[in-house]
Amino acid sequence: MTTSAIDHDKLSRVIGRLGDAAIDPAAWPAIMDDLCRAAGATGAVLLQADIRTPDVPRTASMDEALQRYFGQSWHVSDPRARGVPRAMSGEVITDEDCVTPDEMRSDPMYNEVLRPFGLQWFAGIGFWAGSASWVLTLQRTSREGAFDMRDTRLLAQLAPRLTETATLSTAIGRVALHSMTNVLDRVRQPALVIDRAGRVLSRNEAADAGFDDEIRIRDRRLVVRDKLAMARIDRLIDAIRFTAEHHALSHEPILIRRMAKPPVALRVLPIDGAARNVFLGARAMLTLSNLVPRLPPEPNLIAQAFDVTPAEARLVSLLASGLSVEQASERLRIARETARNHLKSVFSKTGTHRQVELISLVAQLM
Known part of the structure; x- marks a missing residue:
């Protein structure tokens, strides 16, 4: 009796590490590298089942193939996509679930994207991230051989843990x-x-x-x-x-x-x-x-920055918020003449001569 090409102990250790990716998304490539070593595979890619983009976690070994896969729009005609519904129902899918042997020999995607990079066989593990369907794909070379039923039974352990990781990560x-x-x-x-x-x-x-x-x-x-x-x-x-x-x-x-x-x-x-x-x-x-008016500096900060009195600082804060001297005097419940005297005092202490200069100076604290 032959055994699976998958190392069960290594696979278990990888499953135990999936939580790391929920905390640190940058951990995905390293975890996927370890998964490839456990599964006897050359590369791995995370693909969203219905919205495929090139901006996905993958092992470095898949970079060149993925550049061609997405760059030449092979992702829109990949025959293996036929198996996605089965993957999302809990099965681990392989090439045999998606294409016939004749199709594998003649299909352009296999011949122009996979075989030039020595790739041949794949397995896909479906999982969910909320309402979005995802598939973790593993790729083997012709020498590494196809994924068989023993392999898929072991890889099925990944599906619930991947859903847990994606849910927690989200x-x-x-x-x-x-x-x-x-x-x-x-x-x-x-x-x-x-x-x-x-x-x-x-x-x-x-x-x-x-x-x-x-x-x-x-x-x-x-x-x-x-x-x-x-x-x-x-x-x-x-x-x-x-x-x-x-x-x-x-x-x-x-x-x-x-x-x-x-x-x-x-x-x-x-x-x-x-x-x-x-x-x-x-x-x-x-x-x-500048979408919304910025809050003016606190009067205490203005008083400390420019050595003005608390009353003068309160006036300057209101002016910086866009109020006129008249509006500020009403808000502070002081006479307009008192407000003007405060403003003259602040001009003297800050070395400014016009209100616009003063507001520009105060804006440096904002």
């Missing part, structure tokens, strides 16, 4: 995303997170407070009235879609002009850590400077 990633935008919310910095397709995954209250007819979220996408800015945002999304996961995004700020309000500067920040996991697809954080 939950941890959402918490991380919320934390990232929430931190910026505390300083009234509007921010939102988008996935590789440009869909908004998360946004903070500061962003919601600033959205209007000129800058808004529609159908889970950022939309702006400024046509030039919108075209640049579309190009940004294209860059995100076609930039590999491990490559840093580099993009100049986008200026969004508005009709009756100051322009907004959109900047792109990277997503790191647990938030950057393949199941969420979070790819970039966008900050929107």
